[in-house]
Amino acid sequence: MSKQFSKVSVIGLGYIGLPTAAIFAREGTEVIGVDINQAAVDTINKGEIHIVEPGLREVVRHTVAEHKLRATTQPEAADAFVIAVPTPFTENRDGDLSYIRAAAEAIAPVLKTGNLIVLESTSPVGTTEKMEHWLAAARPDLKFPSEYGDSADVLVAYCPERVLPGKVMDELVQNDRIVGGLSKASSEAAGDLYSIFLKGNCLKTNARTAEMAKLTENSFRDVNIAFANELSLVCDELNINVWELIRLANRHPRVNILQPGPGVGGHCIAVDPWFIVSSAPKTAKLIRTAREVNDSKPLWVLNRVLETLTRVAAQKQKSISELTVTCMGLAFKPNIDDLRESPALAIAKEIAAKHSGTTYVVEPHIKADANPVEGAKLVEIDFGLKHADVAVLLVDHNEFKAISRGEIEHLAWIDTRGLMDH
Structure with a gap:
């Protein structure tokens, strides 16, 4: 029997939680957003947003004005609770579940019979049971369902997000969702919840399989990226243009090699494979190796920059401290402001720390007063290129694609994205 949800609470109003809350509210559901960040709560209640995501501001402004969405720092009673809090990994690369536990313990006092709790946070296998x-x-x-099955008072399920930053508002609605309950009734209720806005298919399974599905999707991508990144290292050693090589190899009808880069970033691909490795350390050999390849790429880029500085200093008969490096891009992928687990940001920080001369960073998607690179100055594109001796392309933002070869012919150029080659 279909379950009705007139009031939904979303715990965690970040890059996934706020769009999810806004889309529920857009469909006419009363939504209570909960976050421990008072500034974020105040911003949302003004109809504004504290993150960058195309199309989000308009929906938040409308749903707040219509009194369908409001934010608070304290959980309140609702029919369903969607938990979308961070799950970073620890120093040992195990999942840090402290945010999920804090969210669960925060909503516990307001739970009542008939409630549904859905965990969306990307998590190691077994996390839903721990919650x-x-x-x-x-x-x-x-x-609860693990003991009482379909006769439980409260239903519990797992449903991972599967969206691309920059396209979240569309993909939340259009993409298929995997729902895994701790009981059949939990899966059915979670399916009913997402049917409020979902146009894609709702694929039902158990919680452990749903948890593993999300980790598998991102590990698959990580392994393929690692192949491209390792190929770029081999080609550099053999003096082969990796971008041309990949274009030629991809003309084979059954070959589709991805593009290499400075590493892998973001809150998913750079993190999720470690959850599999930590759960099965003796058997997840390929997944571990792929992570190690991608994690090592930023150091390789840094060494290339330092080698280039030495070469340019000799050519110009200057000391390295007289040279300027401009880092182009800090986000973990093009055309967004998200810096989470960004290899570009990590590389820029290391360059600023190790280079004795001037370091500039160019990131058109963050504000001038939000520069995260200590020891470097955030500048505009034209200024950064004009005053650089060495430029390092780390992110292929659209703004950088407009750069002509004439603008960089006076400087040494390290291209981790193949932009100038194209």
Whole structure:
């Protein structure tokens, strides 16, 4: 029987939580967004947004004005709770579940019979069961599905997001979703919840399979990127243009090699494979190796920059401290402001720390007062190129694609994205 949800609470109003809350509200559902960041809560309640995502501001402004969306720092009673909090990894590359536990313990006092709790945070296999355990410990008066099955008082499921930053508002609605419940009734209820806005298919399974599906999707991509990145290292050693090589190889009807880069960033691909490795360290050999290849690429880029500085200093008969390096891009992918796990940001920070001369950074998607690179100055594109001795292309933003060869012929250029080759 279809379950009705008139009030939904979204816990965590970041890059996934806020768009999810806004889309539920756009469909007419009353939504309570919860976040521990008071500044973010205040911003949302003014109809504004604290993150950059195309199309999000308009929906938030409209739904707040229509009193369908409001934000708070304290959980309130609702029919369903969607948890979308961060899950970084620890120093040992295990999943840090402290945010999920804090969210579960925060909503526990307001839970009531008939509620549905859905975890969206990308998590190691078994996390949904752990969350249920924390909820049950906090609310021993309620029955949970692992013990009581379909007769539980509260239903629990896992449903990972599968969206691309920059296209979140569209892909949340259009992409298929995988829902894994701790009981059949939990899966069915979660499917009903997402049917409020979902146009894609809702694929139902158990919680562990749903958790593993998200990790598998991103690990698959990570392995393929690692092949391209390792290929770029081999080609550099053999004096082969890797960009031309990949274009030629991809003319084979069954070959589709990805493009190499300075590493892998973002909150998913750079993190999720480690959750598989930590769960099965003896068997996840290929996944581990791919992570190690991609994690090592920023150091390779840094060494290329330092080698180039030495060469340019000798050519210009200057000391290295007299040279200027301009780092082009800080985000983890093109045309967004998201710096999470960004190899470009890590490289820029290392260049600024190790280079004795001037370091500029160019990132058109962040504000001048939000420069995250200590020891470097955030500048405009034209200024950064004009005053550079060495430029390092780290992100292929659209703004950088407009750069002509004439603008860079006076400087040494390290292209990690193949932009100038194209």
